[in-house]
Amino acid sequence: MGVLSFLLFCYVVNGISAIAIPRISTDKRNDRPIIGVLAQEVYQPQPKQNSYIAASYVKFLEAAGARVVPVMINQTEEEYTQLFKSINGILFPGGGVSILSSGYARAAGIFYKLAMEAASQGDYFPLWGTCLGFEQLLLLTCGENLLSHTNTTGVSLPLQFTKEAAESRLFKSFPPNLIEALATENITENSHTWSISVESFMKNEALKKFYKILSTNTDGSTEFVSTMEAYNHPVYGTQWHPEKNAFEWSKPYYAHTPSAIQTTFYMANFIVSEAKKNFHSFASKDEEEKHLIYNYNPVFTGASSSFQQIYYFE
Ligand SMILES: *[C@@H]1O[C@H](CO)[C@@H](O)[C@H](O)[C@H]1NC(C)=O
Ligand SMILES: *[C@@H]1O[C@H](CO)[C@@H](O)[C@H](O)[C@H]1NC(C)=O
Ligand SMILES: *[C@@H]1O[C@H](CO)[C@@H](O)[C@H](O)[C@H]1NC(C)=O
Numbered sequence: 001m002g003v004l005s006f007l008l009f010c011y012v013v014n015g016i017s018a019i020a021i022p023r024i025s026t027d028k029r030n031d032r033p034i035i036g037v038l039a040q041e042v043y044q045p046q047p048k049q050n051s052y053i054a055a056s057y058v059k060f061l062e063a064a065g066a067r068v069v070p071v072m073i074n075q076t077e078e079e080y081t082q083l084f085k086s087i088n089g090i091l092f093p094g095g096g097v098s099i100l101s102s103g104y105a106r107a108a109g110i111f112y113k114l115a116m117e118a119a120s121q122g123d124y125f126p127l128w129g130t131c132l133g134f135e136q137l138l139l140l141t142c143g144e145n146l147l148s149h150t151n152t153t154g155v156s157l158p159l160q161f162t163k164e165a166a167e168s169r170l171f172k173s174f175p176p177n178l179i180e181a182l183a184t185e186n187i188t189e190n191s192h193t194w195s196i197s198v199e200s201f202m203k204n205e206a207l208k209k210f211y212k213i214l215s216t217n218t219d220g221s222t223e224f225v226s227t228m229e230a231y232n233h234p235v236y237g238t239q240w241h242p243e244k245n246a247f248e249w250s251k252p253y254y255a256h257t258p259s260a261i262q263t264t265f266y267m268a269n270f271i272v273s274e275a276k277k278n279f280h281s282f283a284s285k286d287e288e289e290k291h292l293i294y295n296y297n298p299v300f301t302g303a304s305s306s307f308q309q310i311y312y313f314e
Contacts, residue, residue, distance in 0.1 A: 081114060116233070
């Protein structure tokens, strides 16, 4: 009898979930997305170590079902254009280089311009900026540096969601209990000395027209924008680090609670789901293989670095 009722229970549960799960969409979707991650100059160049990507950004995207191509700095505009036509989105990572004059800034500017041109022809190419990448997106959108100093190095904070967050593309399919955790627990890690204050953001017409603020935070005196998404473009940014919770371990303020790890995954899942709406591809399997990050090996840098592993490039 016990076994029978257990079986019945399973049957009913399956019956419900079969109804609740939406049918597989017939919309076209690219289930083999490849996302570019932009490299940047190292602080102190050494032989074969002139630029780098922290491996956590790579793992972050891979964990949600994407492959990664490193986007090197100092390439020609033609090379970037070719790469743009081959990948399905790009992530501008955090870091410490100039958003005005570095190789990182130049490459980001070229990809931003290509994405805007593509958008005007209905080609959906997502851009994601984390921390420095977020600041770079702001600069590219409004053409000036409006950042101001905040006391926000090495602190995990709860997000102060705006009213727009609930209906945002980014957060609307997050589980309600995760949104609750994000709003109340110290999950989102901040490692930046510069921020865009809500005041400066709201005073700038270009930014206000382009981006919707999804969350803010404060350092105790300045309220700054911490999450944004563009109204009409697949452009997103967080001043905080979604990739660190699951993949970085060297600082006591990186949160590893269940909700913190879930945050890493849901953020990555969103970015990858956006890249699945893009259908660029490499000219051949050979070209694709030549570009993938699998051609490089990350180096363990734990004790001396805020990253566990780093990919270095010539
Ligand atoms: C990029 O180009 C600059 C200027 O030509 C050069 O100084 C720098 O070493 C290059 N960096 C890399 C990683 O190629
Ligand atoms: C910066 O914030 C930390 C807490 O995160 C605080 O301990 C410190 O005193 C603050 N520094 C300044 C200069 O306000
Ligand atoms: C979050 O961190 C702050 C210090 O930065 C601390 O005062 C607060 O108690 C923490 N909140 C939780 C829920 O851990």
